[in-house]
Amino acid sequence: MNKPSSRHLLTASGLALLMAFSPAVAQQAATPGADSAQAAANDNQPLAAPESKARRENVMPESFADLVEQVSPAVVNITTTSTVSTPLARGPQLPEGSPFSDLFREFGFPGFPQGPGGNPFGGPMEEQRSNALGSGFVVSPEGLIVTNNHVIEGADEIEVEFFSGKTLPAKVIGKDDKTDIAVLKVESKDPLPFVKFGDSDKGRVGDWVLALGNPLGQGFSASTGIISARNRALSGSYDDFIQTDAAINRGNSGGPLFNMDGEVIGVNTAILSPNGGSIGIGFSMASNVVSKVVEQLEEYGETRRGWLGVKIQPVTQDIADSLGLADAKGAMVTDVPTGPAADAGMKSGDVITSFAGGEVKDPRDLVRRVADAPVGKAVDVTVQRDGKPVELKVTLGRRELAEGSGSGKMDSASEAASDVMGMALAPLTPEIAAELGVSREMQGLVVQSVDPTGAAADRGLAPGDVITEAGQQPVASLADLEARVKEARDAGRKSILVMVRRAGEPRFVALPVE
Incomplete structure (x- = not known):
């Protein structure tokens, strides 16, 4: 990891720690709360904090010990192992533009294009095993575990260590890089102690919170603090972070942030730090975002977010005044390309003020709410147009397919797909x-x-693309496409021009027919 600047945002993971993992010794002998945790697991009930005067009166507790004892059996340490390749030899480091840069670029020395095998000298590479650390928590008695995506990214092996000291291998069920969430699964003959998600929207600035995890590879550790701020956005479209001053360090990534009821209201993800350590500015992805992602990853192995199909901008006070709006709220539509919103009659210049029955505060609010809405179902949308409200019904698309990043697996019944030119194609219903x-x-x-080794993949085609023309003629069925391909071959052509639409946007692609 590069040396952080004076204001540096870091993921609170152990990925930068290339050290061997040593399980914490203090956990081997006694496991506080193990009996009550096992009883909860056997009853398939989530772990919950006992009632206390502090919780009832919302004052500073005398101790967090009861809460820690109750929920800690559901918190896990995660160790990942991956293989990294390093060159056996290193060459001279030359700045770009030096007198010998052209010569060294030709031979692929460091700082320039590499030679065969990935080594700057064109020689062999040495493979090394690297360990990294993180945290997570169990959310079902069957062994479903939530952590950060960056904790397990690129891992060849994943091992989960429980508070009792038991270790189990884990497999990835699904992951989402947009919210940095991953879901793992372990197989256990006995039900596992687990915790449940709480309502992060109920958390108030100043409320007490508890962070548990595996900071800096030291094993199980607890830290406390308050909610410092809510609804923080860092860099993602779906960010909704809880800011806390509870100590979060590398290795805490993926660990839970608990409220005083023992409910998970956040997943510890990042810190703001000038030196790589905690300075009291940590960020946990809000549980109301995480829980929806976990549900989709568990069911589909991927996310399925709603897609409206508009470009939007904030409504400033000047814009509100010019449009005669009472408040500078909502999301102003700047463009409506082909897609769900266009089909519903939305226009550029509309201001979206309500979505699915709820007020739209700003563009960020709209993006999150559209993402949470069901794909393929109609929702009510209210826009302000010419000073009057207009009611629209929009049938949402799926964002991953519109972006070309989804698996392309459809829930709707359709004809069996056929393989043509390295693609599995089916008629568009x-x-x-x-x-x-x-x-x-x-x-x-x-x-x-799409066959990843085929010509279609080389030319950028992806699941969710729609082929509407081939050989400059419309195609509505597999028979149409096969006929156009045959015509091209009979004419002695090596390729055929097809029109591909992604999110409604057209482009031509030449695909080989030989």
Whole structure:
């Protein structure tokens, strides 16, 4: 990890610690709360904090010991192992523009394009095993575990250590890089102690919180603090971070942030620090975001977010005054490309003030609420147009497919996909069109999967793309496409021009037919 600047945002992970993992010794002998935790696990009930005077009266507790004892059996340490390659030899480091730069670039020395095998000298690479550390927590008696995506990213092996000292291998169920959340699964013959998500929106600035995890590889550790701020955004579209002064360090990533009821209201993710250590500014992704992502990852292995299909900007006071709006709230539509919003009649210049029955505060609020809405179902949207409210019904598409990052697996029934030119294609039905966020009247073939070694992948095609033309003629069925391909071959052509639409935007691609 590079030396942090005076104001540096770091993930609170152990990925930068290339040290061997040593399980904490203090946990081996006695496990406080183990009996009550096992009883809760056997009853398939989440662990919960006991009632206390502090909780009832919302004052500073005399001790957090009861809370720690109750929820700690559901908190885990995560060790990942990965293979990294390093060159066996190193060459001279030359600045770009030096007199010998052209010569050394030709031979692929460091700082320039590498030679065969990845070594700057064109020689062999040495493979080394690297360990990294993080935290997580169990959310079901069957062994479902939540952590940060960056904790397990690139891991070949994942091992989970429980508070009792028991270790189990884990596999990845699903991950989401946009919220930095991953879901793991371990197999256990006995039900596991687990905790449940709380309502992060109920947390108030000043409320007590408890962070548990594995900071700096030291093993199980607890720290306390308060909610310092809410609704923080760092860099992502779906950010909703709780800021806390509870100590969070590298290795705490993926660990839970508890309220005083023993409910998880955040997943510890990042810190703001000039030196890489905690200075009391930590960030936990809010549970109301995380719980929805976990549900989708558990069910589908990927996220399925709603997609409206508009470009938006904030409503400033000047804009509100010019449009005759009472308040500078909502999201102003700047562009409506082909997609769900266009199909519903939304126009550039509209101000979205209500979505699915709830007031829209600003563009960030709208993005999060659209993402949480069900794909392929109609929602009520209110826009201000010419000083009057206009009610629209928008059937949302799926954002991952609109961006070309989803798996392309459709829930709707369709004809069996056929492999053509390195792609699995199926006719576009109105139901699939709704999931993709394109017009229900569109005809074509939807790409359901792409051979990663084929020509279609080389030319950028991805699941969710729709082929509407081939050989400059419309295609509505697999037979149409096969006929166009045959015509191209019979004419002696080596490729065929197809029109591909992604999120409604067209582009031409030449695909080989030989």
